[in-house]
Amino acid sequence: MASDSGYVDYVAVLGLDPEFKPADARRVYRKKIKDLLIEISQVQVTEERRNRFLLAIAQLNAAFYILRDKDRCDKYLADRAQVMQIEEEWRAQADKTEASDKCRRQFDQALRDFLSVYMEELMLEAGRDPECVENSNWDAAHERHASSVLRRYRQQLFHEIHERLPFYDITQPSVDWDERSRFVAAMIAGGER
Amino acid sequence: MARAPQQKAQVTDAVIAKSFAHTVATGDIVNFRFLFISYSPLRQDSTEDINWPKYEYLLPPDENDALYRSALDLMKQPEILAHVRAQLQRQGPPQLPWEPLMRLADNALRLSKLTTAAQAYEVLRVRRRIQEEFLAQADAALDAGDIRKGVRGYVMASGLDYDYAAFPEPLPAVPNYQERVLILHGEYPKNPEDAVALQTPEVHVRTGLHYLLRNAEIAGRLEARPLALRIEFLEQWIRQTDPQWDEFAARYREACGLAREYGERLEREQRAEQGQQTLADEVEAARDTRDPRGISAALSGRTSLELEWWQYLKDTAYRHPASALFVTRQVVAKDVEIIMPRYRSDSELVRRLGLEAV
DSSP: OOOOTTSOOHHHHTTOOTTOOHHHHHHHHHHHHHHHHHHHHHSOOOHHHHHHHHHHHHHHHHHHHHHTSHHHHHHHHHHHHHHHHHHHHHHHHTTOHHHHHHHHHHHHHHHHHHHHIIIIIHHHHHTTSHHHHHHHOOOHHHHHHHHHHHHHHHHHHHHHHHTTSOOOSBOOOOOOHHHHHHHHHHHHHTOOO | OOOOOOOOOOOOHHHHHHHHHHHHHTTOHHHHHHTTSTTOTTSTTSSOOTTSGGGGGGSOSOTTOHHHHHHHHHHTSHHHHHHHHHHHHOSSSOOBOHHHHHHHHHHHHHTTOHHHHHHHHHHTTOHHHHHHHHHHHHHHHHHTTOHHHHHHHHHHHHHTOEETTOSSSOEEOOOOHHHHHHHHTOSOOSSGGGSGGGSOHHHHHHHHHHHHHOOHHHHHTTTTSOHHHHHHHHHHHHHHHOTTHHHHHHHHHHHHHHHHHHHHHHHHHHHHHTTOOOHHHHHHHHHOOOOTHHHHHHHHTOOOSOOOHHHHHHHHHHHOGGGGGGEEEEEEETTEEEEEEOOOTTOHHHHHTTOOOO
């Protein structure tokens, strides 16, 4: 079974049961976003924290925006299940060069599409939704700054998923991490050439 | 009349091993990948020929170099050579051999080609873990009071950073101080305390770490450490990454002198406006016709006085990234702005870096 890590689960982001109703999503979203805004107001906002808070708000907004609408929610859940299914198929084919290559390309495209729609586009779209704007105080300045944060987030998820997949563009590395640690120590000491 | 195609000489294992060993020894990932592509001169079915003079650069100029000898031994291993051979005969994307690529990345690090090392480690899917290893060992060195080692670790960890927001695909995060400096000085300081160079030592050091390390997460690891240690860390960072810093410091002190003279000139002009001009002031005013942009030019080491403030700023930050922490923007006339040296007299960092005007 393919891991679901990297395919952000918006139901889990809001902490909902699988059988949730749109009203549950609304109630939990309002509570969580309020708590988050209070937390933000109580700490000194550094660049690192600002990026983290922007991402957290965008995730909550997106979760609510997607899950409160039945059609949007059904499509999201179906797309997520499908991309995970393709990953599993590819893993099963990983030893067969020809079939694996075709499967890998199909998965790569499906994954890119999934991440760009649900981990970037809809996150930004949610920030323009009147109900999300009212609850999260999201505005154009947030969106401007968040666009690069979300792009980075999407690529990180892509790499997180990619890193656990079978090796295809390189032979399977067999890394001796003790040796790596000694190499790093030598580099830091400046004794290596 | 078309020239008849000539029969290409057999590409031998020895040539393949030598060419790859050269890219591995020099930490050259571009040529490493190039040797595998469809028109690689190492492919028997390619129209390109490794024996042509234009491909001389793919072969080692010095076969006695230690890194090259070691890389050649690796490339001559039968299973690696056989894999490379198979990829050179294969149609479609090649599968790179991991051991030469790991060695290439290590050599790139040894040669301070940090972005190349980042690219190779990223392909090997070990970049983040190696970066974390550098940070962990650097933190341990700082805990033990070895600032020099700690800084080396942070320099390498920052150099291995990746920009996942790059378009169209992630790339190594390159040092782009000439761009970052414009953000740092993007707003004109309306009050003296708004100027970067005049921030309190705590804020100034934090600004410096975030600006120079280029990664908020990595810079954030240092925030809990005592101010004195962070100041020493910054000094070491600047000296390790900018070997010409002392030359800049000399120009900076010269620019401080020019700025002081310019200040005196403004005071004379003010007295003249108030009708309190002395004979000495008149003589000085007649003699002093220097362009205030000379201050910016002195900072950047240029002779031209025709540039805009941001051009001097970018130019200086490109060659001496840390310079941006000790300058400020200043309007000197309508539509004329300069950059000039500015620092807090109680700044320990300024003293350590030799920037204090005599």
